[in-house]
Amino acid sequence: MSHLKRGATFLLALSVALPAARAADDVITIGACQPITGRFAFAGVALNAALVDFVAYANEKGLVKGKKLAYVFEDSGYDTDRAVACFKRLMAQHSPVIMYGESTGLGKAIAPELTSRYKVLYGSTSFSSELADPKTHPYSFVSGPTYSDQFGILLEYIARNKGAAKPRVAFFYSDTEFGKDPIPFARKRAAELGLDVVAEVVTKVGAVDVTSEVLQLKKTQPDYVIFQGYVLAPIPEVVRAARDFGLKTKFMGTFWSMDKSIIDKLGQDADGYMGVNPYAYYYEEGAPGIAAMRAWNQKAHPEEKYRPSSYIQGWFTGMVYVEAINRVLAAKKPVTGENLAAALDAIKDWDTGGVTGKVTFVDHKAGVGRVYRANAQKGVFEPASDWIYVK
Amino acid sequence: MLIGNYKETYASDEAVFRTPAVRGWMVALAVAAMVFPFVAGDYLLYLVNLMGVLALAALGLNVLIGFTGQISLGHAAFMGVGSYTAAILATRFGLSFWLSIPAGGVAACAAGMIVGVPSLRIRGLYLAIATLAAQVIFEWAFTNWTSVTGGIRGINVPPARILGAPIDDDRRAYFLIQAVVAVHFLLAANLRRSRWGRAFVAVRDRDIAAEIVGVNLFRTKILAFMVSSYYAGIAGGLWVYFMKVVTPENFPLSLSIQYLAMVVVGGLGSIPGTIFGTVFMTMVPELLKLGTGLARAVWPDAQSYLFPLRDVVFGVLIVVFLIFEPHGLAEMWNRLKRFFALWPFEK
């Protein structure tokens, strides 16, 4: 008999502890499958923390009139099978109207059913240009510029700041989806801007030895090298080896390699490292949106002294969702995926309080970012340009 | 333990389902399987479909490891070969899934032959290492042979069509997957009791003795490896129609290792063990999720500590099973059955 009692108690505890299945009418649920463990953990943890924080912030400040936001998340470990399972589970249990995904892989796998069945607004950690295609992914939005856009911003910057000679550019990327996504566009855009792509170096992520790659750079002598597809390794190694070999190249990176931590890792070699970041940094002044973020963290998480770029990405994603929800509510329409997507499509020149530039969603992405330069002494990135907009 | 069970013909002695009780259970199982998709929730249905595909691939691996005693670390890569073949045939040549999935199996089989021939000529663990190399090389080919595989973008596959109706939701996919899986499980059971199956087992248990009895070691091992790769290829073909997209990042080494875990935990050489192992390995993360959800009520930070525990639990399960229950879940199941069969007598 004690077995039965134990079983019953367990089931009772389960039913009490499991979250409510149906969302109440004045609660808008955002679901997320986050890469909290696995290869992308460093970003997943921060992104998730940011969304948790922003939802709490939005609820406390009443950013959404008359409604509360709820945020439910699970770890999908950067594994597409698990992520799809997580997606379906959250949809079944919580019926969110907005879903956030962990990777390009999930975005692609879930796309057909997202369009035909689920019809919720979908955003993800990925800046892949594949997901910013209104025709094939009508519900997917990139809350920022795609990798192609980011490359475009960097190439624009190079073209604007060129001297007399034709600038020589090299692309240094990993042989992953993350690395190769923007390259075809980048080649085209470089040609359009009159830049010479002198080398394309491809490596595995986290290579131990980069001598042959750096030697390739030494042979081709580019003025600028743009990294894509790496978070940390092997960028510091490449930069240091290039300096060792006497190269005067300027190195640039896109979003994931522009976190402040890379300056710490590079030490004195960080000087002159540049890159594009769609969002401002946590320590920047003169941006009310960032100040509000800092104030919230001071109150809720006083032990966190700094928030990485992926946190800002998550926070901004929250801002995008709230903006979409508010627009739909203002138009007295029901909050559904279709209406949210339409609302996002209509966003034009939205002032984000300095978190990023003025946002206009074109083709389900917002092509805006700023070029930053590393200041090794101060250990921070400083803006090297104003907000640059690309199509 | 079967009492009062005797056979009068060779055929009935060699049958796959030996007793009326077993046959009865199989019928009940089949009926339940038919009804299941109409009563199960979305999420569970998806999981069952996924487990079906994984179990199929795991069965192939079990034929290789459990029956023949060879180790493969590249099973995911062969699944990838099957997936890509099916995807390419479906998109570029417009073949229907009736042809593209089996073609995927055959392609994987051929790949298996290429990998197996050099490495199975020698005794020892060399197949393991050769398959590891195959895993790396195939993954590289998936990513970089862009003209054929679409590179990092992968290939999007339109849903399978039966008599014009597209199979684009989990319920219809369920029937297709279960049909294929059931057929291949029966094939494997049949293989086990055939001449080749006995040759496999002989090679595993004592290959010198097998050689003396006249079993051609090389041919037997190659056949086992080809069968295993074929299963992986079919599973890959099914998977790509189920997921509707294939990318190079879907077949990493960690998937090969997951298959190994499924086979080992389920029970090497046991066909129902394969299913147990697959279900177990897929459901453990789900249970863990439940656990972290419960813990969150008392310990808000639980998730950041408990999420990485998935890897730890995975590893610990493997280690514990290997030390304490080397014959896997199948053995635990058998023990349970024996207990009920012999009750009230002692085990």
Added chain:
Amino acid sequence: MDHLLQLLVSGVVTGGIYALVAMGFVVVYKATRVINFATGELMMLGAFFAYSAMTALQVPFAVALAVAVLASASVGAATERLVLRPLLGQRAISVIMVTIGLAAVFKGLAQVVWSGEYRSFPPIFPRAPVALGPIILPSRQLYPFLIAVAAIAVVALGFRFTRTGIAMRATADDQAAAFSMGIDIRRVFSLAWMLAAITAAVAGIVVGVIGGISPQLGAIGLRMFPVVILGGLDSIAGALVGGVIIGVLENLAGGYLDPLLEGTSVKEVVPFVVLVLVLMIRPYGLFGTREVERL
């Protein structure tokens, strides 16, 4: 010509580091006939131990190295005692799977304790590169290479000239004979695993210095199979020679083949192609024991 020379020298230096990683495999295989798939994760743990010693305990590098070595040795001994000894005599697949399971456990535990973030060591070696004529050797490669060579030399000489080393070699050759000669097999296994963990720790620290530390550091372990197979699964000299050859081949491929290919790189796949070739032509490698039976 300079280009080629630079590639060769850098290849040798990298190869030395590969050899150190490969030695982790060889030491275990040599003594126990087990292919240890957890070598990469032991490397990762060693790197984390040293990192924690340097940052949390604020000790200089040499002390951190010692701390990491001791900690890893305990992990190795505990592993052997608790996990591998119960499996003595079981099939190869079981033991291989156990090491795979261990790898997962180590990786998960590292993630719990240290989180998934990338860390890097505080600067340890002098920043300036060393120049040998026209050849430039970055300091982060040269000094780890020297450490690696020293470690390999110590282990190789240890195996050759100390009693323990001879005991290990005897056990590897023929367990029953060694046992009947009075060698304590269990102690030999313990020592073998401790030694493997120590070499893995040093290798991990070396790799961590170059590329940063994270729970994913262990992934490099499996990329060392070409080195181990080329050199011979049970030969330490083979690990060294194999490592150097693979390092040089990788660099040559990267230096001459990659520039010709647009959008791809063959550098990482070349060692595995070599692996396949070696398996086909000379499966026991350059220096491995010739115990091949063709079917």
